[in-house]
Amino acid sequence: MTQANIEVRMRVPSSDRVAVRVVDSDVHPVPRPGRLAELYPEPFRSKYFLNRQVGSTIFYDAPDFAYAYAMRVDAFTPDGGFPGSDPDTLFRQLIMGAGSDIAVLEPGLHQARLPEATSAAAAAVNTWLDQDWLDGHNNWHQRYRGSISAAAEDPAGAVREIEKWAGHPYMAQILIRAEPRPAWGDPMYDPVWAAAVKHDLPVACHLSRGNFEMLPMPPVGYPSYNHDFMVTYSLLAMNQVMSLIFDGVFDRFPALRIILVEHAFTWILPLMWRMDAIYEARKPWVEIKRKPSEYVKEHIKFTTQPLDYPDDKTELTRALEWMEAEKILLFSSDYPHWTFDDPRWLVKHLPEHTREAVMFGNGLKTYATLPDTVPVLPGQVRVF
Numbered sequence: 001m002t003q004a005n006i007e008v009r010m011r012v013p014s015s016d017r018v019a020v021r022v023v024d025s026d027v028h029p030v031p032r033p034g035r036l037a038e039l040y041p042e043p044f045r046s047k048y049f050l051n052r053q054v055g056s057t058i059f060y061d062a063p064d065f066a067y068a069y070a071m072r073v074d075a076f077t078p079d080g081g082f083p084g085s086d087p088d089t090l091f092r093q094l095i096m097g098a099g100s101d102i103a104v105l106e107p108g109l110h111q112a113r114l115p116e117a118t119s120a121a122a123a124a125v126n127t128w129l130d131q132d133w134l135d136g137h138n139n140w141h142q143r144y145r146g147s148i149s150a151a152a153e154d155p156a157g158a159v160r161e162i163e164k165w166a167g168h169p170y171m172a173q174i175l176i177r178a179e180p181r182p183a184w185g186d187p188m189y190d191p192v193w194a195a196a197v198k199h200d201l202p203v204a205c206h207l208s209r210g211n212f213e214m215l216p217m218p219p220v221g222y223p224s225y226n227h228d229f230m231v232t233y234s235l236l237a238m239n240q241v242m243s244l245i246f247d248g249v250f251d252r253f254p255a256l257r258i259i260l261v262e263h264a265f266t267w268i269l270p271l272m273w274r275m276d277a278i279y280e281a282r283k284p285w286v287e288i289k290r291k292p293s294e295y296v297k298e299h300i301k302f303t304t305q306p307l308d309y310p311d312d313k314t315e316l317t318r319a320l321e322w323m324e325a326e327k328i329l330l331f332s333s334d335y336p337h338w339t340f341d342d343p344r345w346l347v348k349h350l351p352e353h354t355r356e357a358v359m360f361g362n363g364l365k366t367y368a369t370l371p372d373t374v375p376v377l378p379g380q381v382r383v384f
Helices: 002-010 044-049 087-096 115-132 155-165 187-198 226-246 268-281 292-299 313-322 343-349 352-366
Strands: 017-019 023-027 102-105 144-149 171-176 203-206 258-261 300-303 373-375
Touching: 023 087, 023 258, 023 352, 044 115, 087 102, 115 144, 115 155, 144 155, 155 171, 155 187, 171 187, 187 203, 226 258, 226 268, 226 292, 268 292, 292 300, 343 352
Parallel strands: 023 102, 102 144, 144 171, 171 203, 203 258, 258 300
Antiparallel strands: 017 373
């Protein structure tokens, strides 16, 4: 009885508050085995998700993948649970131990061949995130923020999910994928952008894995190895950036904010140069109203992980300064993956004048619903 009373008191947030100094824009919660199967709506639960074989789509050449599945080995729970499956373990390692003040949770979403089935999966994921992570018991500290998973390839279904969850006090963004065709500039996606603007929510896109034929395909064919796959996603992101800009999405939706998560970011500098050159050369034939680089800096954000780190650190510093990193970067740790970037490590590699903007300033501006203070947690590591 005494232990129970102690637990209740521990789950009450402090009345004292502290300034947010780290907004972590890429944190991965994972459902426990069988949890989503309880939440898939019918008829997709019986006829699709519980009636098919699920296998790996790509050779994942990550360190110790056979055991750790590309996760931090210390992130497995004491009872053997998968990394990211326990809110308390994540809280202890990422919030208390590493100093992230707010963790934007980005769950994976099964990409089905049927757009309606992907929408059904999104509905289950959103319900799970609400019940198992954003509830008063697990989010007692008020540090977790969720993502509204949406199937952009099914615009009507995506809008239904956005409308259902947009008023949730702890849902901070909309989460889609970049693989579906056609490109994002196509008007078929306009209802999704309109819903995002209506509710003042940014739209994030995290790289993901679907059925083999739905992986991003470069001109030479489908990738077979993870290192090919990761680079290919930057190419995919480049095409989506060009489509958003040249097809006029930001002119149709001037308040739209896009976040590209885990697609890397150093490629955006030469892409901005190239787009601006094309714009100047072909301005009479181009319908957009401003230089492409201006749209990028106003509407698109990129997460810091994975950080392309050259042998000569001054090269990275110059690139960050040229691309005006203080305008376009959001800190991300990628917890609990083996590629985890500790905020205390990452901040040291940013030019000093960009640190506050990247580590928390841009996050507070981009996720409009985030508070600038959170309840005090005695013993929490502070990065600044």
